[in-house]
Amino acid sequence: MNTTEPIITIENLRVEFTQERQKAFALRGIDIAFYKDEIHGLVGESGSGKTVTAMSIMGLLPKPAATILSGSIRYEGKELLSLSEDALRTYRGSKIAMVFQEPAKYLNPAFTVGEQIREMVMLHKGLNKHQAEMRARELLGLVGLGKDGRALGAYPHELSSGMKQRAMIAIAISCDPDFLIADEPTTSLDVTLQLQILKLLKILKKMKRMGMLFISHDLSVIREIADRVSVIYAGKIVESASVARLFEHQMHPYTRLLLLSIPDARHRGKKLATIAGQVLDATNDPQGCVFAPRCPLAKELCYRESPKLIAHEQGHTSACHFAEEAWDL
């Protein structure tokens, strides 16, 4: 689908957490590539490793709890995992920026929105006071907070949740990053607000020609916004394809079942498909497929051998031994 070089490439990334001598395998070797001009949706259940993926790219994994066991994250070919903290800081904000699930936690309550934007652009872009002021106005206008100039002088607590999320987005894009990570940016918002934020992100991607990683647990949100989707389960990417292709044809039983389990008014009264059992505990380290204990298709091979993420036609990848078989679920 995309012939150019990726902006960010993650290869075989394994991240583990140690807590009270317990090991949690948060990422069990993930491969993923992000391109300019493309919104890459990452979908998975809670605890599947979405935020850890985002934090790994940002270089913000909590230390010393988290250990990177192996792998690489390259930004335009340059290895990020070997950068010093100082070098990383210049990447953050100016090249890669992030919008968090709870904007309230990441906005500084002691400064107005305008001050927070001005500080970013004076620091990273070397603008003077006057230029920074202009830039702040322009950005707030861009995210739909510009009309009356009120947001500029507002403290975060004076804004509604939708406005806070917009302010957070304005700060994130203030230094023209090439790549934006949005970790469940709409999960805490009402549906009517959610749609507005999704539209805004789409418009910004087009205008700024950014690459974007959009994280959500909600397949219908991903379908709305993403160009490409990767499905993550228990720290593994199990399937990846263009949005059109993935919703048309699934090559991993987990994705298929997940789609079948979404309530749809047309099937009112009919039973939903369910996925038996529970998500694999992060402390488990199975030899075979992470989905095997819940997979209705699991065979002996699945418990013995972990399936690799293999490319099939049209850039569709799947980590299932039986991806190409016509299963009936």
Added chain:
Amino acid sequence: MGPLIQCRNIVKIHRGRGIDGAKRGFKAVDDVSFSIEKNGNFGLVGESGCGKTTLARAILYLDPPTSGKVLFDGVDLGSLRSRHLRAFRRRMQIVFQDPHSSLDPRMTIYDSLSEGLVNIGMDRAARTKKINRLLDLVGISGAMGSRFPHEFSTGQRQRIVIARALTMDPEFLVLDEPVSNLDVSIQAQVINLLLDIKEELSLTYLFISHDINLVAYMCDTVAVMYKGKIVEQEPTEELFANPRNEYTQTLLASIPGGAGRISGASTNIAKDGTMGNTASAVRELSKGHVVSNTTGRTGDKPDLTGGTR
């Protein structure tokens, strides 16, 4: 079959300090009327803070309404003395959103489920039999009754909470966002369970959610709540095919991927998502199809047009 629940002009004013620190009363539920048929599955949908939980608690007389009437099976709950009210309350139960906070962490599952039964004087043998049957119904092995809540997953806990709500053989169940805190792959299990027990025990549901897709899947009638008022209420198909209220239209238009997924409905939506500020007027368009013009929306008004060029 006749209505099991009738709400007439329910108003609920929260006294005390509001979030804005002001010390006046806040009208969280504003003149709400509707009825739920016996065995009905009535959906209540609306955004956060619009008054859904407040309304549910008022209907159950957990926080009695400031004014208005609730008739349960024809009996005005407001007219009952507390002892009689308690007997009526057994016939109605509520399941809340958060299964973590709704089970006592220091009590075994068996003890949590026993509480109500002990209160009505049921002996141990009968209790055990009943609890095992209920746990079985929700797919939890009776042998796990001696365990504590933290030993269960979120999905299992929600199933236990549902089992507990069933111990008093209620006829009416209020489900307040019962799956919102569950993972996608677990939600379907609980939804199926709720549909099964409804059938098996001939229950009547008031199903509350902010997810209009889910409500449309579960319920035969849907009421849309906005700022304390029911702005539209109709049979599910009708609501989706033909939403009349502006807020309902916006809500449907906000479904990711569009409302097309739902019964192929076409909605005529205000293109920029903004809504007018029309004076309130409730009209009954046809039988059972009530619609109001109220929106008067403020705050997070969609504002993409202004600054995005």
